[in-house]
Amino acid sequence: MIKRLSFALFYTLMVFEFLTGQSDAHAAETKKTDLIEHLEPAFWWVGMHHPELQILVHGDNLGLTRPQIQYPGISVKSVERTDNPNYLFINLSIAKNTEAGRFDIQFFAENRLLTSFQYQLKSRKANSAKREGFGSKDVIYLITPDRFANGDPNNDSITTLKEQQNRNKVGGRHGGDLQGILANLDYIEDMGFTQIWTMPIMLNDMPNYSYHGYSTTDYYQVDPRFGSNALYAELSQRAAKRGIGIIQDVILNHIGSEHWWMNDKPSQDWINNDGKFSPTSHRREALHDPHAVESDVTGFNDGWFVPTMPDLNQKNPLLANYLIQNSIWWIEYANLSGLRVDTYSYSDMAFLSDWTKRVMLEYPNLNIVGEEWSVNPAIVSFWQQGSERHSDYQSWLPSxxxxxxxxxxxxxxTGLETWSTGLLKLYETLTNDFLYGDPYNLVVFADNHDMSRIYSQLNENEALFKMAMTYILTTRGIPQVFYGTEVLMANRGTDDHGVIRSDFPGGWQGDKVNAFTRVGLTKSQLEIQTLFKTLLNWRKTSSAITEGKLKHYAPQNGVYVYFRYTQKQTVMVILNKNDKSMELSLGRFSEMLGNAKQGTDILRKTEVALTDKVKLESMSATILELR
Incomplete structure (x- = not known):
């Protein structure tokens, strides 16, 4: 069969040469990469932990060709073909001492050179493998790139792409971009954020609702409406000089229906459910249910979110390896400090284990956080490395x-203070930390891009809002703050995601309100922004918060007290939910107070005597740095 199809390709080339009147040698020269529609990844690095590289090649009948490489330290270990003759997967072995350089990948039909591609192996940055990922010392700033700041109006609309800018449309593209983030690194640094997690920035060439980024149509290209691959790498480089890391949002579970794969799938089993829409059940519990039937498991894992998001079949080893290499490629190329994985548990379980293992072996100190949207800590904790679990499943996921x-x-x-409701819910949450392999490496947040903003969830009650954010920024774990939270952005009366992800004030030329410069902000917005700046920058100096353990006391009478501590420092945090001011007796907390006689109130910038009682304002949060 292969020989017969190879002859067909050979005949096609002969017809081309006859029609153009070119000689064999000249045709091969001028047609260098014309036959290759995609070759991914387009370059790689020497000195990687994993000594093998798989290159996907796509083009008319290229799956029938024979690749050849001549370069010291590089060998073609094997070639894999699928049921689609337009794809070829080349497995390279890269020797440990291989030097960086360029070489041609030549493609032959019979003994005739059809085309070639100049490949490059690059040198890695110094200590790339030892990079430090994000952690509890950090505060993550979650940005929707299309809605944060429009730094380059020239890329608002790209005529070759399906959706153009329309800022008047709630779910449309508004023009925010990577240049807008770059232009406002001063603000991000000044506020005290140390990591930036952007919603996906890969190409989303979908006809509608493409701004959010979760319908990837090219895994190796930044959407030109956001910028370019080079600009993304520049953002990472310039942010790093300010002590700010970049976390990439990764989608392993699905692609956009306009992905180029969908026009010519690499294999029949590349997309789940034979490439036809079949909705997921969202019943993640089936993965853990001892009584579950297999159809419930596959109904969750193999189902699609929506018709425009084809569900990937990670059981296919070629696809699995493609996704693994893509993640490593972006970490190395853009010098990332971590990954956030969208809809983590929806992908194949065995693949997730392989994916995390490969990435973490390449970058042992990196951090990766997976999204498992469940309020059941037993289900969430299952995925974290080191957790005790009901099966022998091996997870390498750090967070x-x-x-x-x-x-x-x-x-x-928002709940009433009773024996079983109110602040007790925070206490109960932490009592389940025994389920996690490392509760101090969880990402904690008051809201995110997929839910109503915290200010709206708390009915725009500023006192409760301050308590919520104080808790998130001082409890165990790695805090994440959604852009605009620091200026009380809200979504009153609607849960439309386009409203939740509204434009950041001041991000567009002509905005009357500018949160970057504080022009036009209300008194409340100014107060909250100042609160964030104070708390985030103090947090950087506090070993108790960034490195310490946590001890807490069961809430009593509407007051919840917990301590963060190291050998060098102890911090006492008090949440008072009572609508009246009160005095809190300190005798109960003697174990943690120790010999401390005084504390600095971080938020009010006053000194507090720790003798008998502490005065608490109504509906308030208090942070005391003990001495």
């Missing part, structure tokens, strides 16, 4: 998003 804390934060602050 997970702490959805149980987010849900119970809202219940704690």
């Amino acid at each position: 997970v998003m702490d959805f149980p804390t987010q849900a119970n934060l809202i219940k704690a602050l």
Whole structure:
């Protein structure tokens, strides 16, 4: 069969040469990469932990060709073909001492050179493998790139792409971009944020609702409406000089229906459910249910989110390896400090284990956080490395998003104070930390891009808002703050995601309100922005918050007290939910107070005597640095 199809390709080339009147040699020269529609990854690095590289090649009948490489230290280990003759997967072995350089990948049909591609192996940056990922010392700033700041109006609309800018459309593209983030690094640094997590920035060439980025149509190209690959790398480089890391949002579960794969799938089993829409059940519990039937498991894992998001079949080893290499490629290329993985548990479980293992072996100190949207800590903790679990499943995932804390934060602050409700919900959440391999490496948040803003969830009650954010920024874990939270952005009366992800004030020329310069902000907005700046920058100096352990006391009478501590420092945090000021007796907390006689109130910048009682304002949060 291969020989017969190879002859067909050979005949096609002969017809081309006859029609153009070119000689064999000249045709091969001028047609260098014309036959290759995609070759990914387009370059790689020497000195990687994993000594093998798989290159995907796509083009008319290229799967029928024979690749050849001549370069010291490089050998073609094997070639894999699928049921689609337009794809070829080349498995290279890269010797440990291979030097960086360029070489041609030549493609032959019979003994005739059809085309070639000049490949490059680059040198890695110094200590690339030892890079430090984000951690509890950091505060993550979550940005929707299309809605943060428009730094380059020239890329607002790209005529070759399907959706153009329309800032008047809630779900449309508004023009924010990477240049807008670059232009406002001063603000991000000054506020005290140390990591930037952007919603996906890869190409999303979808006809509608493409701004959010979760319908990838090219895994190796930044959407030109956001900028370019080079600009993304520049953002990372310039942010790093300010002590700010870049976290990339990764989608392993699905692609956009306009991805180029969908026009010519690499294999029949590349997309789940035979490439036809079949909705996921969203029943993640089936993965853990001892009574589950297999159809419930596959109904969750293999189902699609929506018809425009084809669900990837990571059981296909070629696809699995493609996704693994893509993540490593971006970490190395853009010098990332971590990854956030969208809809983590929806992908194949065995693949997730392989994916995390490969990435973490390449970058042992990196951090990766997976999104498992469940309020059940037993289900969330399952995915974190080191957790005790009900099976022998091996997870290499360092961190997970702490959805149980987010849900119970809202219940704690909006619920009545009874023996089983109110602040007790925060206490109960932390009592489940025994389930996690490392509760101090969880990402904690009051809201994110997929839910109503915290200010709206708390019914625009500023006192409760301050308590919520104080908790998120001082409890165990790695805090994440959604852009605009620091200026009380809200979504009153609607849960439309386009409204939740509204434009950051001041990000567009002509905005009357500018949160970057503080022009036009209300008194409340100014107060909250100042609160964030104070708390975030103090947090950097506090070993107790960034490195310390946590001890807490069961809430009593509407007051919840917890301590963060190291050998060098102890911090006492008090949440008072009572609508009246009160005095809190300190005798109960003697174990943690120790010999401390005084404390500095971080938020009010006053000194507090720790003798008998502490005065608490109504509906307030207090942070005391003990001495």
